[in-house]
Amino acid sequence: MxxxxxxxxxxxxxxxxxxxxxxxxxxxxxxxxxxxxxxxxxxxxxxxxxxxxxxxxxxxxxxxxxxxxxxxxxxxxxxxxxxxxxxxxxxxxxxxxxxxxxxxxxxxxxxxxxxxxxxxxxxxxxxxxxxxxxxxxxxxxxxxxxxxxxxxxxxxxxxxxxxxxxxxxxxxxxxxxxxxxxxxxxxxxxxxxxxxxxxxxxxxxxxxxxxxxxxxxxxxxxxxxxxxxxxxxxxxxxxxxxxxxxxxxxxxxxxxxxxxxxxxxxxxxxxxxxxxxxxNLITIDGQKMSKSLGNFITIEQVFTGSHDRLSKAYHPMAVRLLILQTHYRSVIDFSDSGLAGAERAYKRLVQALKKLNNLEFVGGNEDTSMQAQIVEYIRKFYEFMSDDLNTARAVAQLFELAGIINKLSGEGKFVKTISKEVGDMLKNHYSKALTDILGIVPEEEHVDSTRLYGVLQILISIRQEARARKDFELADRIRDQLKELGIILRDTPQGTEWEIE
Ligand SMILES: [Zn+2]
CATH class of the missing domain: 3.40.50.620 (HUPs)
Known part of the structure; x- marks a missing residue:
């Protein structure tokens, strides 16, 4: 193979x-x-x-x-x-x-x-x-x-x-x-x-x-x-x-x-x-977005559900996935039902990732056609990504893989129908494609990154206050300790910028 x-x-x-x-x-x-x-x-x-x-x-x-x-x-x-x-x-x-x-x-x-x-x-x-x-x-x-x-x-x-x-x-x-x-x-x-x-x-x-x-x-x-x-x-x-x-x-x-x-x-x-x-541009329920039509929706309103057109709050990753499920050169329509569908799809993709991480591929009774399918879906993922960033069709390959992962997890922790080689390849590519390339991350990681951002903003403003009252010892301590964690602060005329090493 x-x-x-x-x-x-x-x-x-x-x-x-x-x-x-x-x-x-x-x-x-x-x-x-x-x-x-x-x-x-x-x-x-x-x-x-x-x-x-x-x-x-x-x-x-x-x-x-x-x-x-x-x-x-x-x-x-x-x-x-x-x-x-x-x-x-x-x-x-x-x-x-x-x-x-x-x-x-x-x-x-x-x-x-x-x-x-x-x-x-x-x-x-x-x-x-x-x-x-x-x-x-x-x-x-x-x-x-x-x-x-x-x-x-x-x-x-x-x-x-x-x-x-x-x-x-x-x-x-x-x-x-x-x-x-x-x-x-x-x-x-x-x-x-x-x-x-x-x-x-x-x-x-x-x-x-x-x-x-x-x-x-x-x-x-x-x-x-x-x-x-x-x-x-x-x-x-x-x-x-x-x-x-x-x-x-x-x-x-x-x-x-x-x-x-x-x-x-x-x-x-x-x-x-x-x-x-x-x-390309976006529409809301099939109409151009404008304040006069009452369908002007801010990003935060989607995250909190505070808009008449929305029945609930939606997970940011649902918004991200909905965007990626349409080719970037086509018009994308945002609707309550579209967001709900994307949220279900998001859960399906990340649940498959969790299941996959718990599986161990031992082989011994390989299903060669299923193995060939896995390799083919992975290959096609990259083919569509390289073809003018066709994320819509690339995401579709991940759904196919998620279906296979669900089936495999029925075998219990040790999977015999897939060889170790193909199984490791599946683990490696599915997680890279989903989280690194498409940026769709599981709930825990997502909460971590937005919280990290919030905590950093708090630390940066405490440090700015310290600098303003000439408490350079505290300001430097915050900077140095963040640096030890691999977070670099840089002071610019516009304020403090940060970068993760
Ligand atoms: Zn410009």
Whole structure:
């Protein structure tokens, strides 16, 4: 029996080329992944959960294959206006005004809520989680560079990207397939901003109105950066240009990612990304999620069951599994019954894991066709994972294996129908596939990881208080003892970050 599994080369659907391509990193074994993170002005919802889980599994899978992944996902804490085309109020500032808080208070609060929700979903924290507000000098530099190269213009203290000029030298719409002429007939009213020379132009820097709170000095005005700028600056800074994979939801293809490409090409004459990967959107009970339809569900509401559309609280792992049971490029529908089904499925998968760990495979009376089936389901798991991350079909293979495990456990602790070799292979791959690659962990481990996160936050804030009152002895003791446990604390201007060694 051949028990060595050959894992096929990974293929990914590249939005840029509109086809599935073999994944070949620019500098193997290193892989750079950048995923647009949340704009932190409200509680994260199921759409955030989807993007985070999809790219977490991609990262885990590449790590499993031996790549060394640097995963960067940003926090947008300035510059994202209500209208994506440079009009309306800054989302965070608006929230701050409504709640009478500092904008940074809003950003800090919702960053914490977001990270906590991600921890519950067992999403590995990014290696770097840069904040837009911490990269204002770099953003100003990039605007200067684009101006220098002649692809931007200044009007009344604001700077706009000159799209028609860009389109004369380079191709416009490479990612979204949009044509510049389509935008030409948009009426003045719909264009939103009078200062723009062309409706497709977009803001690189906006002069701040006097009431605006979040603003910085620049050569053009006291103002704030355009939304698209931060991602170009932060992915260039932490991953270099070009880098391997840029991810995000399909709704970001235009204008956000299209603008990222134009900024990078205008500044450095280089497209920023080799593979653009986009996950599809979500619906709730078959409808688009929106506040006006009353079907806007936050991640925390699913975990607590506190929404009219939900009959109960759902386990975070049920949410994670439901997401993975649909291919990332298909629309996913969240419903109460879908979540209930995913929760039952979750229990089935982890119960099989527990049973499997208690079995001992001794062989002696081998069922060769069952052995062949086991090897085949494992092989297919990797085949589907490598085929554009088809987690839906990969998970289906684990259900087949769970069925076999249930049957085998009927034999008692010592299983004779499976040889030791095949049995050990089953143990090894089933647990790796489920917990390491798909990130679906049993209840005990899950509670441990979210509790660990909570306890760490408490220790970090005690240490911050100690530092503030200059009790460095206590602060250092907390840091050193955590280090002995393999938890590394790092103090940065944004606060204390941690990493598990
Ligand atoms: Zn972005």
């Amino acid at each position: 051949k028990t060595k599994i050959e894992i096929p080369a990974v293929k990914l659907y590249n939005t840029r080329t509109r086809k599935k391509e073999e994944f070949i990193p620019i500098n193997p074994p290193y892989v750079g992944i950048y995923v647009c993170g949340p704009t932190v002005y409200s509680d994260p919802h199921l759409g955030h959960a989807r993007a985070a889980v999809v790219f977490d599994v991609l990262r885990r899978y590449l790590n499993h294959l031996g790549y060394k992944v640097r995963f960067v996902s940003n926090i947008t804490d300035v510059g994202h206006l209500e209208g994506d085309s440079d009009e309306g109020e800054d989302k965070i500032q608006k929230r701050a005004r409504l709640e009478q808080l500092e904008p940074m208070e809003i950003a800090q609060h919702y960053t914490r809520v977001y990270n906590m929700s991600m921890a519950k979903l067992n999403v590995i924290p990014p290696n770097i989680q840069p904040h837009a507000t911490c990269h204002i000098p770099e953003q100003i530099e990039l605007v200067e560079k684009i101006l220098e190269r002649g692809f931007a213009y200044v009007v009344n203290g604001s700077v706009y990207f000159d799209v028609p000029k860009y389109a004369k030298k380079y191709q416009y719409g490479v990612l979204s397939g949009r044509r510049l002429e389509e935008l030409e007939n948009v009426s003045r009213e719909l264009r939103g901003v009078e200062e723009k020379r062309h409706p497709a132009d977009f803001a690189l820097w906006k002069k701040a109105p006097p009431t605006h709170i979040m603003k910085w000095k620049s050569p053009w005005s006291v103002g704030f950066p355009g939304w698209h700028l931060e991602c170009t600056v932060m992915n260039a800074k932490y991953l270099g240009i070009p880098f391997d994979i840029h991810g995000g939801g399909m709704d970001l293809i235009f204008p956000h990612h299209e603008c990222e490409i134009m900024q990078s090409v205008a500044a450095w004459d280089t497209e920023p990304v080799k593979y653009w990967v986009h996950n």
